[in-house]
Amino acid sequence: MDMLGLSCYVCLRFGRSDMAMNWIGFGSVYLLTGLFVGGLRSCNGGISSSYSRSNDISDDMPLSSDVFAVPPGYNAPQQVHITQGDHEGRGVIVSWVTPNEPGSSKVIYWAENTELKKHAYNTKYFYKVGTRDATRQFWFTTPPEVGPDVPYTFGLIGDLGQTFDSNRTLTHYESNPAKGQTVLFVGDLSYADKYPLHDNNRWDSWGRFVERNVAYQPWIWSAGNHEIDFLPEYGEGEPFKPYTHRYFVPYEASGSTSPLWYSIKRASAYVIVMSSYSAYGVSTPQYKWLMKELPKVNRSETPWLIVVMHCPLYSTYAHHYMEGETMRVMYEQYFVKYKVDVIFSGHVHAYERTERVSNIAYNIENGLCAPRNDEFAPVYITIGDGGNQEGLLYEMVDPKPKYSAFREPSYGHATFEIKNRTTAYYAWHCNQDGYSVEADSLWFHNLYWKSSSVVASF
């Protein structure tokens, strides 16, 4: 049995002299094995977008693919990935897996061109993990100091999986001239749960596949339904186990009690990650946390308020239609009240962007139960089109409801380029024809600063 379950993680903090904190190393054995490619479904439905791909289902790349290559050397660290390690962006969590035995827990890191200077922000750091002949070196750049006009570019990727299309999406993100600095990942990572016994070798292969990006820039994780990944009939009854053991997040730094919901500040953005597959009703931990969290956001410090959750609240595709409805009924009122700028989701394997609409007027007898234009409501973006083995979804609500501004079943990724406190440029890039085409875009006007200027000018 291949046991690639030994993982290490180290949290680094910058702007201080202490080096490695919060180290945890552990071994875990995951359920295995047997190679199987199957369960592929074909989706045929009314195609109402202007473009459709002829070959929408793509197999997972074989384990022998270049992207899954195991790094050379005995016990060489693999699946190296980083994420933000604290609330403010001064810490980085570095995680990796050693295949043969528990490895060294040490990360050696140093700033570029420095002699003992104190470098906290916007600094390129090199880091090394592993021992002896199996050392591996990477680098990352610490984010700028949190502040209202700090430009910053987020990438958006969802439902990635590990097919040839997944590889195209990642390649296009990497070659996008917008140069994403941090990925907001909207859930559904490896799709290992599509294999018999949820073959965790496919979590390992996914980790090796995305390492080429996530070892160099943080990905901010959110959990999708494919992260639930339990197998009670085999005694694995704990939901989210492989995901939470492989992908650490700094949830305690935002007062959360679960890695499935948390928040971070980064540059001029405040990012709230929620869990569509954890209890969220009144008085659940997630609800209580969010009710404390939203009033804390200081828009003079972080003007851009972004929410990430796997299941969309607005989607006009037939598949998964209205799955986010209870979450919408619970939380949309707060997203409108606190002027969330944009909500990014995945789950639906296609692309969609809504108009600014809200549907919060209904009170059980007034009949006001349809979305209406609301210039202070969030934009909802579904970006579940990373390219996993389930393929694209074509069937849509027809005719297109007015609240849907743009929808197209194509693989791709997006970028959200914050320019300053008032303005951000958003663009969706689809993978078509081997080019990274900008197929949908929008200038965002920050809702908080927009309303302030409205008030100021009257």
Ligand SMILES: *[C@@H]1O[C@H](CO)[C@@H](O)[C@H](O)[C@H]1NC(C)=O
């Ligand atoms: C994945 O994409 C990379 C970068 O474009 C390429 O070098 C590699 O050969 C691709 N691998 C597969 C299996 O498609």
Ligand SMILES: *[C@@H]1O[C@H](CO)[C@@H](O)[C@H](O)[C@H]1NC(C)=O
């Ligand atoms: C909000 O942030 C601004 C800018 O950093 C700061 O001056 C102000 O004191 C903060 N407000 C609160 C209530 O913390």
Ligand SMILES: *[C@@H]1O[C@H](CO)[C@@H](O)[C@H](O)[C@H]1NC(C)=O
């Ligand atoms: C913010 O950025 C936009 C786009 O680059 C620019 O037009 C606008 O003048 C900037 N606003 C401020 C206050 O700098």
Ligand SMILES: [Fe+2]
């Ligand atoms: Fe999903």
